[in-house]
Amino acid sequence: MKPLKRFHRAMLSLGEEIVERLKKHYSVEAREYVSLFAYLRSRDPYEVLIATILSQNTTDKAALQALERLEEKVGLTPSAISKARRKSIEAAIRVAGMYRSKASFLQETSRIIMSEYGGSMRNLLLGDPGSVRERIKGLPGVGDKTADVLLTTTGILQTVPIDTHVGRVAERLGLVRRGASYGEARASLEAVFREEHRHLAHLLLIAHGRRVCKARKPLCDDCPLTDLCKYYAEARGAKTA
Ligand code: SF4
Structure with a gap:
């Protein structure tokens, strides 16, 4: 398999892993x-x-x-x-x-x-x-x-809308480049999440941003994504350096 294809596959399976773990952690309540x-x-x-x-x-x-x-x-x-x-x-x-x-x-x-x-x-x-x-x-x-x-x-087009929570969590996980424009960030998340998972990924990343990966102080001890997270790896690296 060509390296680029292998990379795309790896990104998509990362997306599936993130969705699966967050699904176990949060329930999506429509009123929220x-x-x-x-x-x-x-x-x-x-x-x-x-x-x-x-x-x-x-x-x-x-x-x-x-x-x-x-x-x-x-x-x-x-x-x-x-x-x-x-x-x-x-x-x-x-x-x-x-x-x-x-x-x-x-x-x-x-x-x-x-x-x-x-x-x-x-x-x-x-x-x-x-x-x-x-x-x-x-x-x-x-x-x-x-x-x-x-x-x-409405199901017209499946993408990952980026609000403040989605942007912050995606950046910390290393899915989106820091300082990326809206369009670049959306393209990065579309490469990670399959079409059929994108809406759910958007909702779950919001839930994660609200409850655990908070803006001022992420509650990494309660997070199911620590082994996938760039921010966590960097913070841990800084502590052990
Ligand atoms: S490990 Fe910490 S920074 Fe990374 S996604 Fe989880 S809560 Fe956010």
Whole structure:
């Protein structure tokens, strides 16, 4: 086997090992992932988009509260949000923080869906996944991560969306180069995780980042990945040097 092929195989089996170990360590509860929660209850990509925008720079718990209040006070359709008073949207989503800019993104996005896609988010998602990603990224408030969460959660395209937890854990494990751009980091993780594992890998890496591989002080003694981790090897090497 050629060295490059052998390397790709080794990366993929590393990915499988990571997923298997994390699966034994964590259970994925939908309410802890607002985008997944929105998808499982509605199968509606528009709701997933709204949930993902609400989750930017806040916790999934706060985003879920905002989503539920928005549904109750305004409604969760492009028509309802595009016609609502801005102040009503702001009041409903206040708990998620940055509520003024998020309300503006939600309303502008909803107006675009109404005027350009016949009121249906599904029309925006037609076509090949690459051009769909670019179309989604053209919506107000939607960057790489939000687009990837929407694509992966709805099953349109399997990738590994990189939020703060995924980026940090992947970097510590040595799966992603320190200082890599979003696109480079995503390509690195796609080389590690098979398509069918990518969404689950994303969710499990988030769980790991929240509970064990914490930002300020990782709890390496509780980690099932120590023998695979670059950060751990370097820290241990530094202690024994
Ligand atoms: S060994 Fe420590 S740094 Fe490495 S993944 Fe586990 S918790 Fe994070």
